[in-house]
Amino acid sequence: MEETQRYSIAYKGLKNGHHEFRFAVDKSLFEAFENTEIKDGACEVRVDLNREESQLVLDVSISGHVVVACDRCLEDCRIPIDFEGRLLVKFSDEVREYDGEVLWLLPGEEQVDLAQYIYESIVLSLPYQRVHPEGECNPEMLERFRIVSDREFSAIEAQAAARGHNDGEWAKLAALREQMISEASVDPQPADEGAGAAKE
Ligand SMILES: [Zn+2]
Structure with a gap:
């Protein structure tokens, strides 16, 4: 899938220490996930990747907005996104599930795909109530x-x-x-x- 490549970091050749990456999120990321409530959006993702001896530490910040249906009037409604999170990437010969904090990769892999992490982080940072500001509903x-x-x-x-x-x-x-x-x-x-x- 193209989206997977677009939000991947090839860490294999990186030296130990900090490296910065930026990604631009647009509608195509949300379209890659079925049944999403998010209709559109534009966000900037900044990743500070710290390569350590045995793991990668990714400090991720996402800012921008997404478009969802307003809970009150169902018209399109812009919701600001402001997310900060830390993702650890560790390596194991066993295939292990991502648990929300640690993403496990096999030792032979060369890149880490952040599409799922970025998408889920945006969804999790949506407020419980998604409505237009008072008085701006249709x-x-x-x-x-x-x-x-x-x-x-x-x-x-x-x-x-x-x-x-x-x-x-x-x-x-x-x-x-x-x-x-x-x-x-x-x-x-x-x-x-x-x-x-x-x-x-
Ligand atoms: Zn509304």
Whole structure:
């Protein structure tokens, strides 16, 4: 895969000590990962690689922005990215899984591919809530969602009432409300009772 080459560091020929690398992240990195929420982005990745006798220490900083769907209005929303992390690269004859801190390579390998690490670091640094700043959401979209959710609410309420009393709190509340409404409409019935009494 081309993306793999693009974010790889060929460390084999490096002397012990510090070396700096820079990578530019764009849309193609996110497209390489399926099911990603990230639609686009532009980030600069700086890697300070310290080659030691038996391992590589990579101090990685990523800054820029990505584009995701806003949680509130679903329109494109720019999220700033500012990430700093340390990745250790160690060597082992056994094939070992990357555990989030140490990337294991076989002794014969010549380069370390950072595409996965960079992608995951960007995803992990996204905030829990991805929304436009207050007041910058698309008002038409917000209005559309409000109408839909009002309609959904009435539909759920009607269903719950139809199902009766035994379907959980929701149904109980809905049924109770239904009852109160029908009792309220029964209230003006003293007139009927009067009519009944008159029949006697
Ligand atoms: Zn929004």
